[in-house]
Amino acid sequence: KAGVTQTPRYLIKTRGQQVTLSCSPISGHRSVSWYQQTPGQGLQFLFEYFSETQRNKGNFPGRFSGRQFSNSRSEMNVSTLELGDSALYLCASSSASGYNEQFFGPGTRLTVL
Amino acid sequence: SQQGEEDPQALSIQEGENATMNCSYKTSINNLQWYRQNSGRGLVHLILIRSNEREKHSGRLRVTLDTSKKSSSLLITASRAADTASYFCYTGNQFYFGTGTSLTVIP
Numbered sequence: 416k417a418g419v420t421q422t423p424r425y426l427i428k429t430r431g432q433q434v435t436l437s438c439s440p441i442s443g444h445r446s447v448s449w450y451q452q453t454p455g456q457g458l459q460f461l462f463e464y465f466s467e468t469q470r471n472k473g474n475f476p477g478r479f480s481g482r483q484f485s486n487s488r489s490e491m492n493v494s495t496l497e498l499g500d501s502a503l504y505l506c507a508s509s510s511a512s513g514y515n516e517q518f519f520g521p522g523t524r525l526t527v528l
Numbered sequence: 529s530q531q532g533e534e535d536p537q538a539l540s541i542q543e544g545e546n547a548t549m550n551c552s553y554k555t556s557i558n559n560l561q562w563y564r565q566n567s568g569r570g571l572v573h574l575i576l577i578r579s580n581e582r583e584k585h586s587g588r589l590r591v592t593l594d595t596s597k598k599s600s601s602l603l604i605t606a607s608r609a610a611d612t613a614s615y616f617c618y619t620g621n622q623f624y625f626g627t628g629t630s631l632t633v634i635p
Contacts, residue, residue, distance in 0.1 A: 521570045522568070
């Protein structure tokens with residue numbers, strides 16, 4: 416099976432802009448989770464989608480949003496970018512839930528200038 | 529509450545030595561998983577141990593779980609330079625990963 420793919424791999428934006436990141440899970444996986452990783456805060460959970468519904472949500476402001484399509488592909492959007500949003504954004508897919516093995520994509524490196 | 533806090537934060541050993549890292553968590557678990565992350569890349573699943581298991585092996589990896597102490601340890605035997613990475617434990621509860629242990633194996 417093909418692994419989890421994320422596009423784009425690298426992105427440079429300026430403050431105030433918005434950005435959309437994409438994640439394609441492993442075929443057959445219905446759960447997609449998103450994480451933000453920074454040197455200071457480590458891996459922080461953003462949200463999880465399952466069958467097009469947001470099932471779990473982390474403690475991030477409303478500027479961070481996501482969605483999942485019927486083919487399980489997921490997108491996350493960050494509006495009104497801030498310098499502190501610079502991070503590696505990782506998505507992970509699993510067959511059912513957070514208790515299952517998580518398969519991670521390579522990540523999208525976002526730099527906000 | 530936070531789950532999956534690793535200890536130590538950083539570990540440096542010589543190639544061929546064993547590396548042990550620990551994880552503590554706060555609430556009941558279904559299972560505990562360990563992941564590895566090479567610099568700037570996605571995480572890779574290493575091993576899963578269920579809450580009713582006490583020890584599990586996979587190649588050079590040995591994981592123990594003590595649910596009474598809410599702790600787990602990951603032992604990497606006969607370490608190699610390629611084992612240099614960050615290691616995270618994960619309990620699935622609230623999708624929390626710890627801050628990780630950064631392992632450096634010196635050739």
